[in-house]
Amino acid sequence: MKISVGISDWKIAMPPDELITYALGSCVGICLYDSSKKIAGLSHIMLPDSANGDVGGKLNRMKFADTAIPDMLNQMISMGVMRGGIKARIAGGAVMFKTGSDRFNIGERNIVAVKAALQALRIPILAQDVGKDFGRTMIVDPNTGLVSIKSASKGQWTL
Amino acid sequence: MKKFEDLQDVHIDVLTEIGNIGSGNASMALSAMIGCEVVISMPQVKFLSFQDAVEKNGSSEETVAAVLVRLNNEVEGMILLLVEREFASHILSAFYGEKSVDLASLNEDEVSALTEIGNIMSHSYINAISSLANMNIGAETPSFTVDMFGAIMSVPVIEFGEVGEKLMCIDKVIELDGVKMKSNMLLIPTVPSLEHMFDKLGIS
Numbered sequence A: 001m002k003i004s005v006g007i008s009d010w011k012i013a014m015p016p017d018e019l020i021t022y023a024l025g026s027c028v029g030i031c032l033y034d035s036s037k038k039i040a041g042l043s044h045i046m047l048p049d050s051a052n053g054d055v056g057g058k059l060n061r062m063k064f065a066d067t068a069i070p071d072m073l074n075q076m077i078s079m080g081v082m083r084g085g086i087k088a089r090i091a092g093g094a095v096m097f098k099t100g101s102d103r104f105n106i107g108e109r110n111i112v113a114v115k116a117a118l119q120a121l122r123i124p125i126l127a128q129d130v131g132k133d134f135g136r137t138m139i140v141d142p143n144t145g146l147v148s149i150k151s152a153s154k155g156q157w158t159l
Numbered sequence B: 001m002k003k004f005e006d007l008q009d010v011h012i013d014v015l016t017e018i019g020n021i022g023s024g025n026a027s028m029a030l031s032a033m034i035g036c037e038v039v040i041s042m043p044q045v046k047f048l049s050f051q052d053a054v055e056k057n058g059s060s061e062e063t064v065a066a067v068l069v070r071l072n073n074e075v076e077g078m079i080l081l082l083v084e085r086e087f088a089s090h091i092l093s094a095f096y097g098e099k100s101v102d103l104a105s106l107n108e109d110e111v112s113a114l115t116e117i118g119n120i121m122s123h124s125y126i127n128a129i130s131s132l133a134n135m136n137i138g139a140e141t142p143s144f145t146v147d148m149f150g151a152i153m154s155v156p157v158i159e160f161g162e163v164g165e166k167l168m169c170i171d172k173v174i175e176l177d178g179v180k181m182k183s184n185m186l187l188i189p190t191v192p193s194l195e196h197m198f199d200k201l202g203i204s
Helices: A065-078 A106-120 B009-034 B085-096 B108-133 B149-161 B191-200
Strands: A002-004 A009-013 A018-024 A028-034 A039-045 A086-092 A125-130 A136-140 A147-150 A156-158 B038-040 B044-049 B063-073 B077-083 B137-139 B143-148 B166-176 B179-189
Touching: A009 A018, A009 A065, A018 A028, A018 A039, A018 B149, A028 A065, A028 A106, A028 A136, A039 A065, A039 A136, A065 A106, A086 A106, A086 A136, A086 A147, A106 A125, B009 B038, B009 B044, B009 B085, B009 B108, B009 B166, B009 B179, B009 B191, B063 B085, B063 B108, B063 B149, B077 B085, B077 B108, B077 B149, B085 B108, B085 B166, B108 B137, B108 B143, B108 B179, B108 B191, B143 B149, B149 B166, B149 B179, B179 B191
Parallel strands: A002 A018, A086 A125
Antiparallel strands: A009 A039, A018 A136, A028 A039, A028 A086, A136 A147, A147 A156, B038 B166, B044 B166, B063 B077, B063 B137, B063 B143, B077 B179, B166 B179
16 A cells, blocks of 8 residues: 655555655655664655744644654654664755745755754665755655655656 | 634635736736637635645646746735646647647747746736735746646745645636636735735725
């Protein structure tokens, strides 16, 4: 079964299930994988930083890089994953429109925040396909930990 | 008003009318440019969850062309024109003769033509709102891309994600020559801009 991960969402899966998140634009998809237990997590974050991110007193922790990644990691650890064996693959953070306006370069800010969050958790990044100017769908196979990337006009490849 | 959910019926009615006048004007501009019959539906004011905003008929992956025009001065936000393949083909055939285009491999002229049409339609839209509400609304240079629907919609979704959990847009479906070649034109203002617009129109 393909388990769909929405925008501001994360899910964890084991074989034979797969994880998929569609059409990452400036959002970033983060796959955490433990090869010994074959457990994969996929997070689709929208924004870099949860500071001042609460809406009406509620914080959607799955929306932000700095909260979603540790939460997903903790869930994986609670499922028996050894934290030292976890590796990351990341994709997304595109600049969808070149408007010449720097304040909107949220894709780049998302990439920086995701890398910082992974570094703080001491999770190495094995592969990445980030930035540039196109959208990506990300499919994770928990059997191998490999991530397939699909694009609208640039084909398909594997991380 | 702190977030879109605070809007009342009277606000929705006004926004619908703004969308009606704005996109009516934009459609007339399109009709004049390409010499086609342009049919426009009543606009809908939509409050979408972010997940719903990035999906179209249940999918995020359909390839569409998009022209984005950012607004500034008295109204901040954006106008986003989303064009399906058949619609783009029909528009381009008005300029370059009969042809069916593949959105993923448009040439430079075709990109320029679609960008300019999006730009003219956006300005017609803005001009109509400006005179209606007596506001000075500026527009930045248009920006064009072809990509997955969801990846394009992630742009407004992310900007609104900083202040809430919903996206408000005034959506209008445009049909060409009575055939189902749909295009969507979205006006997406920020919350402070909406408040300002209502103040100007005397509705608080």
